[in-house]
Amino acid sequence: NRFIFEINGQKVFVKGANWIVPDAIPARVSKEKYGELIERAVEANMNMFRIWAGGIIESRHFYEFCSEKGIMVWQDFPYTCSDYPESEEFLEVAREEAEVIVKSLRNYPSLVFWNGNNENLWQYKYGQVIYKEVLPEVCRRLDGTRPYWPGSPFGGYYPNSREAGNHHNWEVWHEQKPYQAYAEDDSRFISEYGLQGSCHLATLRRGIGDEYLKDTALWQNYNQCKGKMDFSEASVAIHNYQNVIEFHNAVFKKLNCYTVDWGEVKNVKDFVFYTQLAQATGIKFGIEHFRRRKYKCGGSLFWQYNDIWPSVSWSCIDYELRPKLLYYYAKKAYAPVAVSFNKSGHKVEVWGVNDDLQPFQGELQILLLGFNGNILEQKKIKIELAADSAEKLTQIKTEEFSGEKTFLYAALYRAQEMVSNNFYYFLPYSKLHLAETKLDWRVQKVEREKNITKIDLVIKSAHLARGVFLDSESGILVADDNGFDL
Known part of the structure; x- marks a missing residue:
């Protein structure tokens, strides 16, 4: 019932994202591009990448940079979203391939975890001999220093159970639940969850061109894309491949579900801004929730970090290395010491998280403000956050506040220096005056x-x-x- 990483006997809360192939032509990825992507992750307070099974065994530059910069690597074996043969001939090929992979990666100190597959135990029937017999045997024989796990997700009475192992949450996005539904996720480790947002305008223009992006009918169509997809999980995931294509291609309908509270998309600039803002706001909410559950939940790996080409996608950095708004929101949400809000009935809780291995002593400031900047109420509290902990610092009754005209602001200070701040709005953006x-x-x-x-x-x-x-x-x-x- 626990899924917690320990390094040299010290528990570590995982903060990171899923890594995909940085280019459709892998040989085109330079050492410099690897270095820049990994340096950005360090600056965003991340400590782990999960190498997704649908990608590649990465270049040595990737593992070398991660080892140098202190980024842990969770390595999937290359089995994803499909049935796989269990014939003796195929199992022998699988064994030989696994031996090559383990031998080539086992000496990188950044590598901390072997994982058998992506979503196959959850959604597919054939191939379990590979994940439960072949791969663990190879890892024990040729490495033996790192944990092996059969799949992501895996654990509990059901492979994607929240009660044990690791979990993928696609109720938000694919099932179009609001991002606030992350607050109901009590999983032990979240290794996939995500929302899509556009790449930057300059990246879009290079990929598509201005003529298409200026088409007003395109944005009229976007605003008319409302309602939920009605594909069941089973029909999408297994055998009905036409539904799979339609399911993943219905991006406008899914995006509109999350941008509708920000405003009407009238042009491409609105599209870029609103989709990025909705994506960033939702994943920030998820990160903060999972961090407040520190060690009840062992970590957060959102989907996804980077892009394979210019696109509207789940990434936080686009193909041309322009950070999306999600990158900046994740950077603040993953900060070593962070303050966040949690709505609980008619109260709003203020939480602090401290990843440092020493206590945090400082001051919490909470303001109730009007939209003109006037301070309506103010509170200052001396606090001490235990080392490596998450704690509720205080709570605020909200029945008397006018949500249309006010908001809460919280900031943590250490010796007069602000180390974290956050905003809380009582209503969606479209309902604020x-x-x-x-x-x-x-x-x-x-x-x-x-x-x-x-x-x-x-x-x-x-x-x-x-x-x-x-x-x-x-x-x-x-x-x-x-x-x-x-």
């Missing part, structure tokens, strides 16, 4: 180094501005923070 506001901004500092320009921006707003989105249509913009509320 926000005033029109104009952003005032100025460039405070510019530094140029080779092909990189660093710019310090100061941005101000007289009223609440949600989702302030910095982007560049030329070059690649990487910010310290983005999509933030101001």
Whole structure:
């Protein structure tokens, strides 16, 4: 009933994402691209990648960079979303392939976990001899230093049970449940969950071209795509491959389900912004929930980290290495010390999570604000978070608050330095009575180094501005923070 990683006897809460092939032509991926992708993960406070079974056994550059930067690697064997033969001939091929894989990867210190397959024990009948007999025997014989697990998901009375092992949550997105349904997920380890969002506009333009993106009928069609898909899990997953194609291609209907609370999509810029904002908000909610359940849940690996081509997808970094809003939201949600909100009946709880191996001592500030920035109520609390813990710090009764005109803000400080902050809104964006506001901004500092320009921006707003989105249509913009509320 536990799924917790321990490194040198120390429990580690996993914070990361699923890694897919970085290019449809793998030989095109440079050492520099691997380095940049992995460095971005470090900057986003991640500590693990799961190498998805539908990808490849990665380049040595990947494992070397992960070992150098302290990123753990969960390695799937290459069996995914299908039945596999159990003939003696095929089992021998499977054994030989596994031996090559284990021998080639076993000396990388970043590798911490072998996993037999992706979703085959959950949804398919044939191939279990491979995952339950062939692969564990090879891992024991040729490695023996790392755990082997039959599949993802696996455990409990049902392969995708929440009561044991690891879990994939696709009720949000595929079944189109609201992202708030993550709060009901009490699984022991979440190794897949995700929402889709567009890549950046500059990446879209290179992949598709302006003419198609300017088609107003396209966006009218998007706004008309409402309602839920009515494919049952069984019919989608097993044998009915036409349904599988329709299920995965019905992206507009699924996206609209999550963007409708942000606004009407009138053009491609709206599409990029609203889909990225909806994706980021939903996965942030999930990360915070799973972290509050620290060690009841052993970790969070959202789907997915990177892209194989320019697309609308689950990634947090697009194909051309432009971080999407999800990247920035995950970076804050995965911070070593983080504050978050949890709605519980007529109360809102304020939680703190501390991944450091020493206690956190500081101050929690909570503000109730109007959308014009006026402070309506304020509370300051001295707190101590135990080492490697998640704790409820306080709670707030909310019956008397006007959700259309107010919001909560919380911040954790250590020695006058803010280490984490967060916002809580009582209602969806479309129901908030926000005033029109104009952003005032100025460039405070510019530094140029080779092909990189660093710019310090100061941005101000007289009223609440949600989702302030910095982007560049030329070059690649990487910010310290983005999509933030101001």
